[in-house]
Structures are given as structure tokens and as C-alpha cells.
Amino acid sequence: MYQDTTMYRFAKAALNLSGQSARQVALRQKSDLSPDFHAKYGPPLLIAGATFCTAVWAYVITSTGIAWNLSPVGKVQPKPWQEE
Numbered sequence: 858m859y860q861d862t863t864m865y866r867f868a869k870a871a872l873n874l875s876g877q878s879a880r881q882v883a884l885r886q887k888s889d890l891s892p893d894f895h896a897k898y899g900p901p902l903l904i905a906g907a908t909f910c911t912a913v914w915a916y917v918i919t920s921t922g923i924a925w926n927l928s929p930v931g932k933v934q935p936k937p938w939q940e941e
Contacts (some may be wrong), residue, residue, distance in 0.1 A: 917923070
């Protein structure tokens with residue numbers, strides 16, 4: 858009998874905790890922003906981000922002097938065979 862009441866209390870506490878967590882998540886998910894925020898600012902932000910990313914990579918590729926070594930074709934030669 859003791860085990861049944863302990864399990865009942867544990868289940869009751871777990872359900873209360875999950876209900877409280879659900880309320881906290883719902884409260885956090887509630888947004889102060891207007892519903893059309895993404896429609897209004899989304900495309901310009903996306904374009905600005907893509908432009909910035911492209912500009913940074915263009916600088917890295919052209920101006921930093923990194924040797925990329927994209928293809929080993931013509932650069933790697935086999936050593937001549939040596940007989941002993």
C-alpha cells in the first residue's frame with residue numbers, strides 16, 4: 858500500500874511539473890512583435906545577410922593570400938622507380 862501512495866504522489870508531482878513547464882513555455886513563446894514583422898522585415902534582412910556573407914567570402918578568397926590547393930592534378934608526380 859505504501860508503494861501505491863508513493864507512486865501516486867510522484868505521478869501527481871510529475872504532472873504538476875509538466876503542466877507548470879507547459880505554461881512557462883507558452884508564456885515564453887508569446888511574442889511582443891506584430892504578426893507581420895517577418896513579412897515586413899524578413900526579405901530585406903535575408904538579402905542583407907546574403908550580401909554580407911558573399912562580400913566576406915569574396916574578400917577571403919581574393920585578398921587574404923591563402924593557397925587553396927584545389928586540385929593536385931599536374932602538381933603531384935610519382936617518384937622514379939629505383940631498383941636495388
